[in-house]
Amino acid sequence: MELRPIGVLHTPWRSIADCPRNGRQPNPAPLCTAVVLPAFVEGLRSIEGFSHLIMVYWMDQVKTPELSFTPPFDTEVRGIFATRSPRRPNPIGLSVVAFEGLEGGDTLKVRYLDCIDGTPLLDIKPYLKSTDCEPDSSMGWLEQHATRRR
Amino acid sequence: MELRPIGVLHTPWRSIADCPRNGRQPNPAPLCTAVVLPAFVEGLRSIEGFSHLIMVYWMDQVKTPELSFTPPFDTEVRGIFATRSPRRPNPIGLSVVAFEGLEGGDTLKVRYLDCIDGTPLLDIKPYLKSTDCEPDSSMGWLEQHATRRR
Numbered sequence: 643m644e645l646r647p648i649g650v651l652h653t654p655w656r657s658i659a660d661c662p663r664n665g666r667q668p669n670p671a672p673l674c675t676a677v678v679l680p681a682f683v684e685g686l687r688s689i690e691g692f693s694h695l696i697m698v699y700w701m702d703q704v705k706t707p708e709l710s711f712t713p714p715f716d717t718e719v720r721g722i723f724a725t726r727s728p729r730r731p732n733p734i735g736l737s738v739v740a741f742e743g744l745e746g747g748d749t750l751k752v753r754y755l756d757c758i759d760g761t762p763l764l765d766i767k768p769y770l771k772s773t774d775c776e777p778d779s780s781m782g783w784l785e786q787h788a789t790r791r792r
Numbered sequence: 793m794e795l796r797p798i799g800v801l802h803t804p805w806r807s808i809a810d811c812p813r814n815g816r817q818p819n820p821a822p823l824c825t826a827v828v829l830p831a832f833v834e835g836l837r838s839i840e841g842f843s844h845l846i847m848v849y850w851m852d853q854v855k856t857p858e859l860s861f862t863p864p865f866d867t868e869v870r871g872i873f874a875t876r877s878p879r880r881p882n883p884i885g886l887s888v889v890a891f892e893g894l895e896g897g898d899t900l901k902v903r904y905l906d907c908i909d910g911t912p913l914l915d916i917k918p919y920l921k922s923t924d925c926e927p928d929s930s931m932g933w934l935e936q937h938a939t940r941r942r
């Protein structure tokens with residue numbers, strides 16, 4: 643189970659402390675980029691036309707995992723799998739981003755990333771509303787803490 | 793960038809050829825399970841109450857990656873990052889699943905998995921409609937091929 647970067651993410655955030663709670667929190671959401679390594683550019687064929695993508699990345703700056711913790715805005719202990727905290731057993735991050743076009747053949751312009759500048763990119767998947775969109779879903783203990791500002 | 797399984801996924805599908813095109817294609821969608829290893833069960837605290845989860849897994853049966861190919865239902869060559877094909881540079885799979893409860897403290901009952909029985913589980917994330925749901929998204933070249941049967 644060995645990973646290799648397919649590119650790198652560029653965001654305005656230089657440290658974990660700078661990062662927003664999620665990519666939709668900053669208003670307006672800044673433009674970020676995903677630069678794909680030359681060896682993988684062929685994989686971008688036909689990516690135009692998708693309005694949203696799923697970026698999968700390796701949160702390499704994250705400290706040791708923590709299986710449960712009390713979130714800063716909460717009073718109860720929550721399990722890591724009931725949160726989107728980066729301190730996961732496998733520090734794989736995932737963001738649904740708005741895709742605003744390709745530049746120079748290898749650079750994707752996106753909004754709603756929330757990771758540190760320089761984060762290694764592992765995968766890009768097209769966002770499919772047929773399988774990825776659940777508007778009637780309920781968010782458990784996070785329901786009361788939801789933020790979505792644009 | 794080293795991964796470790798946090799559990800294992802159980803589905804009715806024994807080979808890649810058996811797997812549905814996506815987890816929402818079978819009608820009715822069969823009940824599947826995610827069994828979390830004892831060392832990681834603490835991470836499930838407060839997971840009840842989420843109606844949907846994102847399962848992240850390692851598609852260990854997948855052959856060598858292919859950066860572009862012509863999908864079976866298509867006539868044009870598409871890049872891997874414009875498809876959800878498993879033959880990715882990093883074979884990380886992702887499914888938005890309906891969560892139907894915990895059993896025995898370590899087993900999550902879910903629907904809409906599309907991977908092979910025995911697939912190693914890497915992460916469980918709560919599905920958050922505030923950041924993961926994009927009902928107005930467009931699906932590029934896949935728009936004409938969408939399937940969502942329930």
